[in-house]
Amino acid sequence: MMLAAQAFAQDQKDEFFEKKIRPIFATSCAGCHNAKLKVAGLDLTSAEGFARGGQSGPAASKLLGVTSYDETLKMPPTGKLKDEQLADLRTWVQSGATWPGATATTQAEPRPKNSREFTDAEKKFWAFQPVQKPAVPATKDRSWIRTPVDNFILAKLEEKGLRPAAPADKLTLLRRVTFDLTGLPPTEEEVKSFIADHSPKAYEKVIDRLLASPRYGEQWGRHWLDVARYADSTGNDEDHRYPYAWRYRDYVIEAFNNDLPYDQFVREQIAGDLLPAAHQGELNRRGIVATGFLALGAKALAQKDRTKMFYDVYDEQVDVVSRAMMGVTLACARCHDHKFDPLLTKDYYSMIAIFANTRDFASKGSKLLFRPLVPKEDYERYTQHQEMVNRKTLEIEDITDEQVDKYTSSLVPHLAEYMLAARRVYADNADTAVVAKETGLREDVLKRWVKYLKTNDKAAADPSLDEWRAAAPEKLADVAKAYQQRYEAERVDWTKKMDKWRARFRKMTAEKNMPPPPKPKFEMEKDPFFFAVTFRGPFSVGKADRDKLMPEETKTRLAQLQTELKTLKDTMPPEPDMACAVEEGDPVDQKVFIRGDYNSPGPDAPKAFPLIMTRYDQPPAIEKGSGRLELAQWLSKPENPLTARVMVNRIWQGHFGDGIVRTPDNFGKMGERPTHPELLDFLASSFVESGWSVKSMHRMIVLSNAYQMSSDIPDDTMQNDPDNKLLSHFARRRLTVEEIRDGLLAADGTLDLTMGGTLQKGFGTDSENSNDRLSLRPEDIPRRMVYVPLRRANLPTLLNLFDFGDATTVAGKRPLTTIAPQALFMMNSDFITARSKNLATQVMKDSPGASARLRRLYLKVLNREPAPDELDAGLSYVTNFEKKFAAKRTQSDAWFSLCRILIASNEFIYLD
């Protein structure tokens, strides 16, 4: 090769190029890398293009790598070049890669810049302007104004010559605001007392009561959990449990209940672990828990390309922070500058830098980071003690295993004999004792073989025995022998593995300070026959029988160890509280990754915030640490153009169904524009003025006349404001899945209002086909839905059915559908049946007359009194049902049926 390279004279080189190289470029590369398309910035149709190279550098330096298919980037993508072609390319590159007719090498294409001039339109885009508190507009009709919100709404309506809808009636309003603020219906007593209260403050009193109720935090905490894409497992591939995720969930609920200032809420979720605790010298427990916001995203733990996995985690964190708190889709700038918004790839990687300097994993491997919520010394004392217990337990197991193993060794050579003997018993009805005597096999073991091999239940039968069962009588001996051989082979493997472990374990226990290596576990899937025979079936030894195998001295030793273990367990310090959280990581100098590929690092990307948002208030450079603290402070500054706007918009949406910006997670160019921009800014500045009090915002909104309008849609509104963008009436909305479920449990009095804690059991994940991978069914749990743990990879059917979303990405708004399977749930599910039966039983027991019963049902389910025609219709339904199906049905069935009708009704599920 070297000789060839040296021997080339210029014209020979040219000829070689024309004959061998140009055709390769022309046929295999130029489809994409031409002057017009320039995919990856590369043009391979001209000498200039080749010399300029592409985004990842000069073409000559990359050519051999990518065509060899040894690198991540493989070219051409349609298939590897032929070996001769590759050899030719190599020759050409080694001889200098000269392209005939090329002039002096031109400059390589400029690499991505760290900044660019924003256009005027970008600079003027509404969402990046500072918030300025507008004057409250005057309106012609002043009588309609209750809070400043009304000025903004009415002014717009008047401008278009529209009138706001009439006020909603009292009970409609009560149901509306009770569901909105607490996710539950008003109780019978609450309905009655509100009807009876004629004071002008009646409604305000209700608001105060609802905002003070712990149920409020559960409802509004849930809204935030949607935004924070909260779930209790990693999802993606392995779906490992986040065993302490619930602490973050409880933190969120508590934050809303305590009206934690939103700026503080933001700071804690980004950098709570770096903020001082309430009392000096204490651990900031709450702060650590709050960073669960960053820690609880979906993760692909099995990803073999670890670097890619880490950067996917950081990407997910940039995505959740930018959409949840800033209302921009910064993650779109991973591979190229944002296509629509003035967000640069540099901005993206500067934010990535912050998370690349933050730790999410306990080690370089895939172990999730769990942070203790106790001082370091306490935690260490606990883990050391736990390790001693673990070591002692293993020591006992080790001794027992050895004895059991000796015993099994004596049986293995007779495996085939046992199978054949057992068959005589279960198939030919021979007597076990007789067969044992004849064959010289152990009777107790033979009995277990019979039990294992004989089974009539096909479903429960071990498929690894199919071959045995299907064997023709004359083949039985051979088949049994084959089973024995396979068993012996597997046993050799397994023994080798165990011996290796045992040697390491003994060495480590001898050198007391080393934690014992993890003990190998035989995976049932690997060999079900071996597994069953060795650990469950004929060759296994029950706890009771183990003693019999032990020599006296071993027994004594074991007894001593057991006593020691008991003492250790008795003196175990309390288990420390833990959290799924993040912490400061090792320093990393982040680069821009060209086209998102970490194999192509570009310019430096020092920790910083998006340029377009920092024009008014250039934050100082981040010198040390991850930069999370600085990010938290920058986000929660009153001057930040987006933080307050995004949150008040979420609050508004929670009450009106749609936000002032109807794309709550995207305030960028592709998002919608605010329907009432001045109102949005008024709310945002009031929010900041109130000390970022979420409850003050609720009050300002729900006390407005705008919120108290009827949901009737007048005909003229249909023409003039079909999408209700002017808010000419209240938007009727379907209850969420939580409101449906919790609301019905509340209606029949079975809702368990215990707060907090976790219902999720266990750690890690489960075997591939295990049903433990499913989320718990919310139908089976009487707690509020927000406390039902969710396995991301397999959410409950009920949640999928009623548009819960996927708990994996920021979901500021749930798209609602109305589909037939939802109706099936109402008609057929055990859950609805149970609610209906409970309600029927209750009203039949408590109320003597049919009318009284019906009134109570209306109160419980629809939170109002029935109209006279409804009363008539309901009563005749009960009577007629009973009459019509008298042969099989009773009066209770009729009431039960009527309860289900009320529950399934549109009026229950649509909030007026």
Added chain:
Amino acid sequence: MSRRAALRAAACGFGYLGLSDLLHAADNPLSVKQPHFAPKAKRVIFLFMHGGPSSIDTFDPKPKLYTDNGKPLPIKRPLAFAGEPPGPLMKPMWDFNQHGKSGIPVSTLFPTVATCVDDLCVVRSMVGEGVDHGAALLQTFTGSSTFVRPSMGAWTLYGLGTENNNLPGFITIKPALSHGGSKNWGSAFLPGAYQGTAIGNAGLKVDDVKGEPIEYLLQKGFTGEEQRYELDMLQNMNRRQASLRKNDPQLEARIQTFELAFRMQMEAPEAFQVEKESEETKKLYGMDEDVTRDFGWQCLLARRLAERGVRYIQCTHSYKWDQHSDLFVKHSQNAKEVDKPIAGLLKDLKAKGLLKDTLVIWAGEFGRTPVSQGGNGRDHNPYGYTTWMAGGGVKAGFVYGATDEIGYHAVEDRMHIHDFHATVLHLLGFDHKRLTYRYSGRDFRLTDVAGVVAEKILS
């Protein structure tokens, strides 16, 4: 004006929408929609071999592996799942024979499928990126191993709607709960109406599933007559309520979903009554033998669903094909469980005239390495593996693409999973670049920013 607003305005003038209107109304997410151009396939049946069957032991013979058996891997090993260094090249444990008029070689693992080889379009150049199961499944079914994206079944339903409102439009039979679980048949940011409906899961036996194939489908207490009586009262109540609230079509829409649900529960269970098929048919699918009974049931159910207009059906052969060791015994057993049912399905579809517009896909999440792992197993190989398709618009008796001489990398007509998705969508009548959904300010598609239709395999 939004679609909903348009519908409202219409409702204003025309009163109630009838049921049939509703099935086609813009507001019904499942109403039948026209694709971009005339489709070759109207529906898909995806036979998924979870775990990763070995291509070089089934449909991609590599003579070099026989001659070089035991020699070290001649190339640099790409990213592998196994931690230990690669073992030597290992020859296939089964013989290959040519079959049919096309003479396409199939190993003795699939003797019955081999008799259908003239109907197959064997793609030997599949390429994916996931070296672990989770990433590979997610990419196979959603296009992305990293982000949560709608599954290809959900895209199909979103694009085409459903022809049978009495059944879900996207059904997955005994899917895996692991390796992404329901994300593999989920709708992600597409509306929930497009997600797959699971019939049981891979951890259950068919006998556990048959009783109530779809959750909430069956009324367990009331008779049909009693339930209709109850429903009439409900609808009266709902109509009364709607009459007091003008101009809101969502109220009427929900009234109609109850009618739809009522019909669904009357008619859908029939589709699941696989037992009603003739003995001869059941035998064709191997339902008369223990070893093939379960997958036979899945395949036969798939045909019944296809006949009834279900758009996208998946049958998962549970997580069995992952032979890091014991390749010979386990692959033999696995192939035995599916060989006859798959061939039965192909023959039955053909006989019923369904194969021409049904696209059948057979695939694992990746193939397996030509080098041995521990002497009797093979590691994961997403760099070059085989899937096959049949029916709906693909060339029959055709081989597409090739791997290198040891079967590690695809080198000829490489079909990346994005290309595979682009091709499937093409067969269903879509330009994959135009089947998009706006979410979070971006138009998303199944093929992300990639995908080239494999023109050569189109019939």
